[in-house]
Amino acid sequence: MTEKQKIFADEYLIDLNATRAYRVAYPSVKKDEVARANASRLLTNANVKKYISEQLEKIHSQKTADAQEVIEYLTSVLRGESTSQEIVVEGIGDGMSEARTMEKGPSEKDRLKAAELLGKRYSLFTDKVEVSGLEEEKKKLGDILEQLRGDG
Structure with a gap:
């Protein structure tokens, strides 16, 4: 080139x-x-x-984050190892206040969400699905196939 x-x-x-x-x-x-x-x-x-x-x-x-990076991040949130900066306003007297930033760990809600996402990734949770009417559907399908073949 x-x-x-x-x-x-x-x-x-x-x-x-x-x-x-x-x-x-x-x-x-x-x-x-x-x-x-x-x-x-x-x-x-x-x-x-x-x-x-x-x-x-x-x-x-x-x-672009890869799957490993996402899983490591979610794990650090779940374990409370990650931190974020938040702005807090503090009163300093005489009706005055002052803003500052502070380091904060993940909240219980954040940790629960990380646990949920990791659980989904590793299929830890299974939803029970109830199937009803399967026999009726099979019969309908059989009837349709018979009609298409010219049997009925």
């Missing part, structure tokens, strides 16, 4: 605007139609396509 193609690809990754990226990489091109056509052609270049795909995958991996 050439240096200009790399510049194009890096610029394209900023906002996915191929025409703008082409103009940055090739500033001598002034016409929009030419920039648009050449940008489109560059996006089909195997090396440029591969580079853009790799960079998008890298960005995705860095910014």
